[in-house]
Structures are given as C-alpha cells and as structure tokens.
Amino acid sequence: MSDALQSNSYLFGSNATFIESLYKQYLENPNSIDPSWQDYFKAFQDESKSLLNNIAAKTPRDSSIFHPVKSSAPSPAAKVTNNELTSAAISLINAYIDYGHTAINLDPLNLTRANPHPLLALESHGLSQADLVKQFDFGKILNLGTVSLAEALEKAKSIYANKIGIELSHIENHEEKSWICQQLEQTSLNQPIQNEFKKRILKHLLEATYFEDFLHTKFPGTKRFSIEGGEAAIVVMEIAIELFGAANIEEIVIGMAHRGRLNVLTKILGKPYHALLSEFAGVLAFPEDLDMPGDVKYHLGASMDREIGGKKIHLSLTPNPSHLEAVNSVVLGRVRAKQDYKEDQARRKALAFLIHGDAALAGQGSVAESLMSGQLEAYKIGGVFHLVINNQIGFTTNVSADRFGRYCTDIAKAINAPILHVNGDDIEAVIRAAQLAVEYRLKFNKDVFLDIVCYRKYGHNEGDEPMFTQPLMYQTIDKHKNPADLYAEALITQNIITAPEYQKILDEFKGFLNSELEISKSYKPTEADWFKGIWKTLQPLDEKTTSPTGVEKNTLIDLGKKLATIPTSFNLNSKIARQFQAKIQMMEKGADLDWAMGESLAYATLLMEGFNIRITGQDCERGTFSHRHAVLTDQVNETRYIPLNNLDSNQKARLEINNSNLSELAALAFEYGYSFSSPKSLVIWEAQFGDFANGAQVVIDQFIAAGEAKWLRANGLVLLLPHGYEGQGPEHSSARLERFLQLAAEDNIQVVNCTTPASLFHALRRQMHRNYRKPLIVMAPKSLLRHKLAVSSLEEMDLNTEFHPLLEDGEITADAKKVIICSGKVYYDLFEKRRALGIKDTVIIRLEQLYPFPAKELKELLSKHPNAKFIWCQEEHENGGAYLFVKYRIEKILKEIYVNMKELLYAGRAESASTAAGYMKLHIKELDNFITKALS
Incomplete structure (x- = not known):
C-alpha cells in the first residue's frame, strides 16, 4: 500500500x-x-x-x-x-x-x-x-x-x-445502526404530523404547565419539584404509552425522581387532582387509622389501568426516596417479576420506563450498576425506555462541575444504547424523537435513551432562590415563554387553532382545577392503596396467625435423597460426590443434618408446594463457602444440573438461581423490586460476605426497612448475610447486625441469627406460609456450615414443628447461678468452653430471633432462675452486635419478674472503631478473654 x-x-x-x-x-x-x-x-x-x-x-x-x-x-x-x-x-x-x-x-x-x-x-x-x-x-x-x-x-x-441529535457511532450492532438511519432517512418519521394530533399534544402541554402554575398560585413556596420548563417529558410519556399499548405491552412500570412527579401522578396515572390537592392542605395520602408515617407527596407511587384503542395497559409508578436513581433497579426487578409471572420469556409484555435527571444520571454510581447488570441474563427485561429531563443544572451546580463530557447520557454508550437528544421547546421534534425511541425499543428489546434538553423554571425546589448562584440563567428563564404557549403560538400561526380556542381550553382547565380544589377541602381518603391485585390474598401483619412449618418426615427423607442422587450420565466432581453421598447417609440416619441440608430441604419442600424461588448473589450457585452446590457443573462438558429442579415429575414450581455480577446496590434493589411484584415467590439475595451489604445501604435503609411505613408497600425479600468472627479480618467478619437492629421498629423487618439447620429450615418456610410479608434478615453462618455441633435431626423438622425464636440450654435445667444470653455462633464457643471447664451451674440461652424481640418467651425462661446473674455475651464489639439493642429490653424483663438481679452484665469484645481484628493471633486472644470472662 x-x-x-x-x-x-x-x-x-x-x-x-x-x-x-x-x-x-x-x-x-x-x-x-x-x-x-x-x-x-x-x-x-x-x-x-x-x-x-x-x-x-x-x-x-x-x-x-x-x-x-x-x-x-x-x-x-x-x-x-x-x-x-x-x-x-x-x-x-x-x-x-x-x-x-x-x-x-x-x-x-x-x-x-x-x-x-x-x-x-x-x-x-x-x-x-x-x-x-x-x-x-x-x-x-x-x-x-x-x-x-x-x-x-x-x-x-x-x-x-x-432537529434530532442522535448518537450512533458507539453502536456495534450493524443491523440496529442501519435501522435507525433508515428511520431517520426514509420512513414515515418524516411525514407531516396530523393537525388533530398536534391539538392533542398542545392540550397535554397546557394541562401540564397550568397545573403547576395553579399549584404555585394556590400554595406559594411549597415544595413540589415542578416540571415547568420540561413539560415535553409529559408529551413523551403520553406518546410512548399510546404506542406501547398499541404494540400489546400489557404493563409499564415507571421509576422517576421528584421533578414532574405530581404531573405524572395526576395526568399520566389518573390520581384525582382533588386527592393530590388535599395533600397540599395537610391531609394524609391514606386513611389516618392506619397509623403510618407516610412520605412526602413527590415520593409516592400510584397505579391505574388505561385503555388505548380498546386494549388495557396497566401503569404503575414506583415509590422512591430522595436517593436519586436508586429506584432504577427496583423497577427492573418489578418488571422481571411481572414477566416471569406472565411466562413472558420474550420480554414483550411488561416494560420499564425510567425518568432521569441529568445531574443524577451522570453522577450516581447506581446508574452504572443498573445499566451493566441489566444486560445480564439474570436481570434481563428486554430493554428499558430511558427519558432524561435535562435541566442543565444539578441543584446549584453547573454542568461543568457535575460531569465530564459533552452529554449527561455518555454512560449509555457503555451498553451500546442509541441516544437521542432534542430541544425541549421544539415539541414536534420531541414527538418524532419519542416515536423513534419507542419503535427501537419495540423492535430490538434493548435500552434506548431520549434526552430532552430543557430547564427548570424555579430553583431546585420552589422555596429555593436560584439567582444566588445562576443569575444569568434565571434572568433568561424569567423572560422565556413556556413550551405550551410557544407551541400554541406556532399552531396559531399555522392556522391549526385560534387564540380564542386556546384561551377557551385554558379557561376550562383552570375552571376544572378550581372545582377540584373545592372538593379537596372536604376530601379524606377512605381506602388504602395496598394488598390489591397479586397481593390481595395477603394482608398487613396478623400477630394472631401461627405458622406451623414442619413437613412429614418421610417426605423429607424422599426429597433429601433425590437432592443427593445425581444422574449417572452426569460427570460429577469427586469432592462433591463424596458430599452428596454423606447427605444420603444423613437422610437414612435421620440425624446430623448439616446446614446445607436444612437449607436445601426448605427449598425443596417449598418448590413441591408450588412456591417459586429466586436466589441471586455473588457465587450463590456454589455458595461462597462451597456448601450449597445448588448448581452442578459437569466435569467433562461443563453442562449444568440443578437438583432442586429435578425433584419430581409433579414438581409445581422452579428454582431460578444465578450468580450476580460484582454489584450490591443494583443487585439487592433488583431483588427488592422482584419481591415487590411477586409476593408468592421466595426471593433471596445473598451477600458474598455480610458486610458487603454496606454497598447497598441505601436500599436497606430507604426501601427494605421503611418501604411499608412510607409507601404502604409490603415486601418479603430475604437477605442472607454471612456473619461470624473467624479471624478473617475487618471486611469478612461482621454483617453489621447492629445496623439492622437500629432500623427495626413497628414490626417492619425480621432479624434472625440461627444456630441450627432446623431453625433456618423453619425460618425460610415460615416466610412463605404466613399470610403477610416482612423482609427477613438472616445472619448466615460461615464456620457453622460444617460445625460438628451445628446439626439437626429430622424430628426437628417433622410435622407439628415450627420456628423457635429462642432455644434453652438442654443440659442444665436446675436453678442456675448464672444465665448467659447470646445469639449466633458464640453459643458453640460458650458451650464447648463450659464443657471443657466442667461448669454445671451456668445456663446458656440463645436468641434465634432478635427482632421482633421474643420478650414473652424470654421472660418465661428467665423467671426460672431467680438467683442468677444475667450476662449478655457476644463476639462482636460492645458498640456493635446486639448488645445495645437487647440491653434495655432484657433489663425491662428483669424488672418485671421476681429475680434478685435487675442489671444485665456484658461479656464481649471492647468497643472498637474497626469491626474485627486483622490478625488471627489477636482474634483468638480476644475470643478466649471474653469467653472466659462470661463463664468465670
């Protein structure tokens, strides 16, 4: 050359x-x-x-x-x-x-x-x-x-x-790129927009704009995160919903931040204007007798059915907190659950619609986690429709300070998603861009981004003063006409409508809003928006119901053997083969069932009863500690075999278990969303190590712990968080039990720290057999997975057995001089040390469940020992673990019963800024010191 x-x-x-x-x-x-x-x-x-x-x-x-x-x-x-x-x-x-x-x-x-x-x-x-x-x-x-x-x-x-800026150069798929070019160059996308359609769009704009203006006039200075300046987003939603409905999409799940939410609630989702207006006057969004704290109006969700061309489409807006973009994966999880429920393997019946702000899209790491995981088989939903309300500012921060790059949507290039940019005042360009984006999503089942470059009329909220920091921008905005009026002027110039016609539409809508305001003055909600649809067979917490979770012994034996019997044609790893042979012997003996067997039997029995199970997490297929082996890999051809999906020809349900990508926030949020929309499935997220849940703290704090109290949205998600001090250092010891106990209130979650396989068996089965749902936090074991004493018998899982929130020491029953109360793995350290020292006057009680706190059961046991000293023993540091949570609860019991000692003593590690020692020698020294202290 x-x-x-x-x-x-x-x-x-x-x-x-x-x-x-x-x-x-x-x-x-x-x-x-x-x-x-x-x-x-x-x-x-x-x-x-x-x-x-x-x-x-x-x-x-x-x-x-x-x-x-x-x-x-x-x-x-x-x-x-x-x-x-x-x-x-x-x-x-x-x-x-x-x-x-x-x-x-x-x-x-x-x-x-x-x-x-x-x-x-x-x-x-x-x-x-x-x-x-x-x-x-x-x-x-x-x-x-x-x-x-x-x-x-x-x-x-x-x-x-x-008019429409489209980014294509990053797209690797030639078919997709060619198709988009063809739409832009040759198709009906360039045909004239019908006049009647233009009038409809103008009406959408007018209603969006002047509802916000009405609120600003009637409730000046009240936070509402107005959509003014970005009304084109409402146009996109209306067009998209209509086109998706015509294409036989049955459900759309929406996730968005605050801006424009009130318009979406009313105009898009049909929440009565008078109901929303009543909330501005201080009326709760749901009946007062529920005694729920609720949330601000621009965090709430809603749902409705809309009919489009004779077809029904269900719309739901997912509630979310102020942690922008955290809701993204929740929405994806909800959509996946709906698709699975509809047996929609093509991912064409339910769809996710996410609305982003420009600064949050560019700045929040949860966006990248959600986008990347959404491309993986375990989390695929057939693509998301992303709408960006690009205000060109984040709170008080200019674009130059909140991102690097030309566009806020640059992150979308990582997943080869097409990106459309359009001027939010150019309504007809917005219409065409929306049509193209919808058609792409329908054809290719992949993510697409539509970036509407607009502005916000007021500050970050309506009580904010933007002139402090962006005076030139807001001087311009103050003189700028709104999109509705600009589009009206264009249609008047084109002789499509007249100025009096436009004024008439505006006057009628203002009159409607005034009538809704009058209705709102006497309005009070009489019905709570929860436990409907797929949730209708469940209910809020019912403390009167019991949950016998035992299973007939012969059924357990049969299932246990099937779990451990692998087809002879499958080339099983020799080490796993020995483990499975040991499991068969466990079932024949009916005793010494280890942790993996107890867990597997819980899953197997639930599957046979018709409950689907979904488990995700880093390395969850094998188990981080190689105990589960729910998915087996052929050693010759690497085909996969899942024993839990091969139990019986009459098996009613399936296990879906997938290793997740290296994500916590998006992975946990997805499973929360899945459980949100699939209450009859056992949904589990397992952390590789319990403290890795730190990376998903937003989801835990804002959704799992508070979702029901804020938004009337129950959830039955299970978190398996490996927890236990084994000398592995600060990052592999503590699942931060104390954080979950700090979040525990009003029966919002369940926190268990099981010490036997039978306890876990019953806790997991109880989760599905109750007539209500609460998140279950399991401090899962590590060393107990193979501990010689952490075993159970089939009798502990047989008919008429159930979960016990605390277990009393069976070796010493007489009036004790000392009662040690503990939870989790430390029980076995205490038990073995007591046996080694030959101590006969010390009782050990272990709390299998820490919340809801089993006060009644504990009170009964402590009353048996009126002359004892009472000690709380834990392996965690004094400022961690359960000590500060249980101290006043136990001392309250001691004051209520006839015992001599009313104070709870402490035996455990001293306070520490780090969760655990980094050296095995120091770990062992600490353990020996506090165990000896507890027993001496």
Missing part, C-alpha cells in the same frame, strides 16, 4: 462502513460500482483486506470531541486523485451521520451554543470550499447517488444536524 494513501486520514475515518460495503459489492460484481472504485480496488487486490482492517482500526473515537483533529489533507505538492477526493467527500458525509448531533443547538435558553465535532469541517477531510460544487458518487449513502458535495451536505445536515 502506498505511503500517500496511508497518510490520507479520510480513508480511515467514519467512511469505514461505506468502503467495506462497497468492497463487498465489488467482489460480487465489479461492474456494479463506479469505474474509479473498480480501478481503486483492482490496484490493491490482495492488500484490500489489510486496507479494510486499517480503516476499522483508525476509525475516530469519541475522545476526539475534546481534542482538535489536525487536517490530514495532502500537501499542495502531492497529487490528489479522484478516488481520494471521492473518499474525502464520503468521509465528510459519514462524519455528519456519526457526529451531526454536535452541530445542533439543543438549548432552549440559547445560553450555550453548539460545539461541532472537528470532523464536520471540510478541512478535516482535505476538502475546501471549491469542492462544494463538484459532483461525487455517494452510492447508497443517504440515497444520494451522484450529486454535488453541497447538495449532499445539505441533506446530511437536514437529517443528522437539524
């Missing part, structure tokens, strides 16, 4: 796809292409493949947006051939396809100007003004054929640098 050819960068630019397709056409039929290209390919023959590889390798990257590209035009002394000039012209047109979006002025305020990509300049391709009048054969690009460069540029700009 000649040096002159290699130095011409326009041959290695964005024309790669064109040259590759032209070369393929040449190979099939040389005479089908322009003679100059025939000569070109003929001249290089064997070097053509190398040429195409070089073209692909040197395709410009997005980073060139921020770095000027030096012109690589030939020097005046070099001879420029027709082939080279044609290639340069093609390269320029292709640059507009890839980067034309950078030349569009998207800012409705005109405070920022377009900053075109350097490759949009003639000079970057070795072209000049004189070349504009020259004729070139562009082939099938934009269906141009042979035209002047000026004509080609005009068409490229009209499609790719006009």
Whole structure:
C-alpha cells in the first residue's frame, strides 16, 4: 500500500462502513460500482483486506470531541486523485451521520451554543470550499447517488444536524445502526404530523404547565419539584404509552425522581387532582387509622389501568426516596417479576420506563450498576425506555462541575444504547424523537435513551432562590415563554387553532382545577392503596396467625435423597460426590443434618408446594463457602444440573438461581423490586460476605426497612448475610447486625441469627406460609456450615414443628447461678468452653430471633432462675452486635419478674472503631478473654 494513501486520514475515518460495503459489492460484481472504485480496488487486490482492517482500526473515537483533529489533507505538492477526493467527500458525509448531533443547538435558553465535532469541517477531510460544487458518487449513502458535495451536505445536515441529535457511532450492532438511519432517512418519521394530533399534544402541554402554575398560585413556596420548563417529558410519556399499548405491552412500570412527579401522578396515572390537592392542605395520602408515617407527596407511587384503542395497559409508578436513581433497579426487578409471572420469556409484555435527571444520571454510581447488570441474563427485561429531563443544572451546580463530557447520557454508550437528544421547546421534534425511541425499543428489546434538553423554571425546589448562584440563567428563564404557549403560538400561526380556542381550553382547565380544589377541602381518603391485585390474598401483619412449618418426615427423607442422587450420565466432581453421598447417609440416619441440608430441604419442600424461588448473589450457585452446590457443573462438558429442579415429575414450581455480577446496590434493589411484584415467590439475595451489604445501604435503609411505613408497600425479600468472627479480618467478619437492629421498629423487618439447620429450615418456610410479608434478615453462618455441633435431626423438622425464636440450654435445667444470653455462633464457643471447664451451674440461652424481640418467651425462661446473674455475651464489639439493642429490653424483663438481679452484665469484645481484628493471633486472644470472662 502506498505511503500517500496511508497518510490520507479520510480513508480511515467514519467512511469505514461505506468502503467495506462497497468492497463487498465489488467482489460480487465489479461492474456494479463506479469505474474509479473498480480501478481503486483492482490496484490493491490482495492488500484490500489489510486496507479494510486499517480503516476499522483508525476509525475516530469519541475522545476526539475534546481534542482538535489536525487536517490530514495532502500537501499542495502531492497529487490528489479522484478516488481520494471521492473518499474525502464520503468521509465528510459519514462524519455528519456519526457526529451531526454536535452541530445542533439543543438549548432552549440559547445560553450555550453548539460545539461541532472537528470532523464536520471540510478541512478535516482535505476538502475546501471549491469542492462544494463538484459532483461525487455517494452510492447508497443517504440515497444520494451522484450529486454535488453541497447538495449532499445539505441533506446530511437536514437529517443528522437539524432537529434530532442522535448518537450512533458507539453502536456495534450493524443491523440496529442501519435501522435507525433508515428511520431517520426514509420512513414515515418524516411525514407531516396530523393537525388533530398536534391539538392533542398542545392540550397535554397546557394541562401540564397550568397545573403547576395553579399549584404555585394556590400554595406559594411549597415544595413540589415542578416540571415547568420540561413539560415535553409529559408529551413523551403520553406518546410512548399510546404506542406501547398499541404494540400489546400489557404493563409499564415507571421509576422517576421528584421533578414532574405530581404531573405524572395526576395526568399520566389518573390520581384525582382533588386527592393530590388535599395533600397540599395537610391531609394524609391514606386513611389516618392506619397509623403510618407516610412520605412526602413527590415520593409516592400510584397505579391505574388505561385503555388505548380498546386494549388495557396497566401503569404503575414506583415509590422512591430522595436517593436519586436508586429506584432504577427496583423497577427492573418489578418488571422481571411481572414477566416471569406472565411466562413472558420474550420480554414483550411488561416494560420499564425510567425518568432521569441529568445531574443524577451522570453522577450516581447506581446508574452504572443498573445499566451493566441489566444486560445480564439474570436481570434481563428486554430493554428499558430511558427519558432524561435535562435541566442543565444539578441543584446549584453547573454542568461543568457535575460531569465530564459533552452529554449527561455518555454512560449509555457503555451498553451500546442509541441516544437521542432534542430541544425541549421544539415539541414536534420531541414527538418524532419519542416515536423513534419507542419503535427501537419495540423492535430490538434493548435500552434506548431520549434526552430532552430543557430547564427548570424555579430553583431546585420552589422555596429555593436560584439567582444566588445562576443569575444569568434565571434572568433568561424569567423572560422565556413556556413550551405550551410557544407551541400554541406556532399552531396559531399555522392556522391549526385560534387564540380564542386556546384561551377557551385554558379557561376550562383552570375552571376544572378550581372545582377540584373545592372538593379537596372536604376530601379524606377512605381506602388504602395496598394488598390489591397479586397481593390481595395477603394482608398487613396478623400477630394472631401461627405458622406451623414442619413437613412429614418421610417426605423429607424422599426429597433429601433425590437432592443427593445425581444422574449417572452426569460427570460429577469427586469432592462433591463424596458430599452428596454423606447427605444420603444423613437422610437414612435421620440425624446430623448439616446446614446445607436444612437449607436445601426448605427449598425443596417449598418448590413441591408450588412456591417459586429466586436466589441471586455473588457465587450463590456454589455458595461462597462451597456448601450449597445448588448448581452442578459437569466435569467433562461443563453442562449444568440443578437438583432442586429435578425433584419430581409433579414438581409445581422452579428454582431460578444465578450468580450476580460484582454489584450490591443494583443487585439487592433488583431483588427488592422482584419481591415487590411477586409476593408468592421466595426471593433471596445473598451477600458474598455480610458486610458487603454496606454497598447497598441505601436500599436497606430507604426501601427494605421503611418501604411499608412510607409507601404502604409490603415486601418479603430475604437477605442472607454471612456473619461470624473467624479471624478473617475487618471486611469478612461482621454483617453489621447492629445496623439492622437500629432500623427495626413497628414490626417492619425480621432479624434472625440461627444456630441450627432446623431453625433456618423453619425460618425460610415460615416466610412463605404466613399470610403477610416482612423482609427477613438472616445472619448466615460461615464456620457453622460444617460445625460438628451445628446439626439437626429430622424430628426437628417433622410435622407439628415450627420456628423457635429462642432455644434453652438442654443440659442444665436446675436453678442456675448464672444465665448467659447470646445469639449466633458464640453459643458453640460458650458451650464447648463450659464443657471443657466442667461448669454445671451456668445456663446458656440463645436468641434465634432478635427482632421482633421474643420478650414473652424470654421472660418465661428467665423467671426460672431467680438467683442468677444475667450476662449478655457476644463476639462482636460492645458498640456493635446486639448488645445495645437487647440491653434495655432484657433489663425491662428483669424488672418485671421476681429475680434478685435487675442489671444485665456484658461479656464481649471492647468497643472498637474497626469491626474485627486483622490478625488471627489477636482474634483468638480476644475470643478466649471474653469467653472466659462470661463463664468465670
């Protein structure tokens, strides 16, 4: 290949796809292409493949947006051939396809100007003004054929640098990219919008704008996070819902932050305006007799059915806290649950619709976690429709300080999602962009982003003063007409409506709002929006119901043996084979069942009873500590076998178990969302180590612990959090039990620290057999998985057995001198040390359940020992674990019963800023000290 050819960068630019397709056409039929290209390919023959590889390798990257590209035009002394000039012209047109979006002025305020990509300049391709009048054969690009460069540029700009900015250069899938280009260039997307449709859109805009204006007038200064300035988002939602409904989507689950939420609740989801207006006057969103604290109105959710073209579509808005973007994976989990319930393997019946703010989209790490996990099989839902309300500001922070890059949507490139940008004041461009985005999602079942560049009329909230920090922006906004009025002026100019007609629509809507305001003054909700639909067979907490969870012994034996019997054709790992043989012996003996067996029997019995089970987490298929082996891998061909899905031909339900990606926040949020919409499935998230849940603390605090109290949304998610001090250091010891106990109130969660396989068996089965749902937090064991004493018998799981919130020491029953109360693994340390020392006057009581606290049962046991000293013993540090939680509860019991000692003593590690010692020697020393103290 000649040096002159290699130095011409326009041959290695964005024309790669064109040259590759032209070369393929040449190979099939040389005479089908322009003679100059025939000569070109003929001249290089064997070097053509190398040429195409070089073209692909040197395709410009997005980073060139921020770095000027030096012109690589030939020097005046070099001879420029027709082939080279044609290639340069093609390269320029292709640059507009890839980067034309950078030349569009998207800012409705005109405070920022377009900053075109350097490759949009003639000079970057070795072209000049004189070349504009020259004729070139562009082939099938934009269906141009042979035209002047000026004509080609005009068409490229009209499609790719006009109203809708679209980013395509990062998309690897040729079919998707070609389809999008075809929609922009050739289809009905460019057909005139019907006048009646324009009137409908204007009405949507008017109602969105003037509802906010009404609230601002009637309740001045009240926080509502107005959508004013971004009303185009309501237009997108209306169009999308209509198109998705027509395409037989049955459910749409919406997730969004605050801005515009009140309009979405009323206009999109049909919440009565008078109900929302009553909340501005201080009325609770649900009946007062529920005695729930509730949440602010711009955090609440709602649901409704809408009929579109004779088809019903169910819409639901997921409640969320102020932790922006945390709701994303919750929505994805809800959609996956709905798809599974509908047996929708094609992922075409339920859909996720996420609305983002620009600053949060660029700044929150939960966005990346959600996007990345959403591409994996365990979390796939068929693509998300992403709508960005781009206010060009985050709270008081300018764009230059809240992200790096041209767009807030740059994160979407990581998953090859197409990104559309549009000016929020250009309503008809918004309409076309929305239609294209919807059609893409329907065709390819993949994520798509629509970025509406707009503004917010007031500050971050209506009580904020934006002039403090953005005076120039808000001087402009103060003079700027709203999108509804701007679009009305356009339609009046087009003679589609008249000014009096527009005023009449506005007056009628204002009259309607005033009538709703009057109704709101006497309105009080009489019905709570919970336990409906799939939840209707369940109810709020019912303390009167008991949950016998035992299973007939012979059934357990049968299932246990089936779990451990693997087809002979399956090449099982020899170490696992020995474990499974031991399990068969356990079942034959009926005793010494280990932790894995107790857990597996709980799952097996639930599956046979018709409860589906979903388990995800890092390494959960095998189990971090190699105890579970729920998924077996053939040692020859790596096929998979799941014993729990091969129990019986009459098996009613299935286990779905998947290793998660290295995520906590998104992974846990997804499973919370799944349980949110699938209360009859046992949904479990397992942390690799319990303290890794730290990475999902937002989900734990805001959703799991408080979701029911704030939003009337029950949840039955199970968290398995490996917990126990084994000398593995600060990051592999504590699941932060104390944090969950601090969050525990009003029977919101269950916290258990089981010490036997039977306890776990019953706790898991109880979760599904109760007629209510509460999140279950399990301090799961590590060393107890194989501890010789941490075993159970089948009798402890047989019929008429159930979960016991505390277990009394069976060895010493007489009046004791000392009662040690503990929870979890430390029981076995105490038990073995007591036996070694031959102590006969010390009783050990272990709390299998810490919350709800078993006060009644504990009171009964403590009353048996009136002359004892009472000690709380834990392996955690004094400022961690359960000590501070149980202390006043136990001392309250001691004051209520006839015992001599009313104070609870402490034996455990001293206070520490770190959760555990980093050295085994120190760990053992600490353990010996506090165990000896407790027993001495």
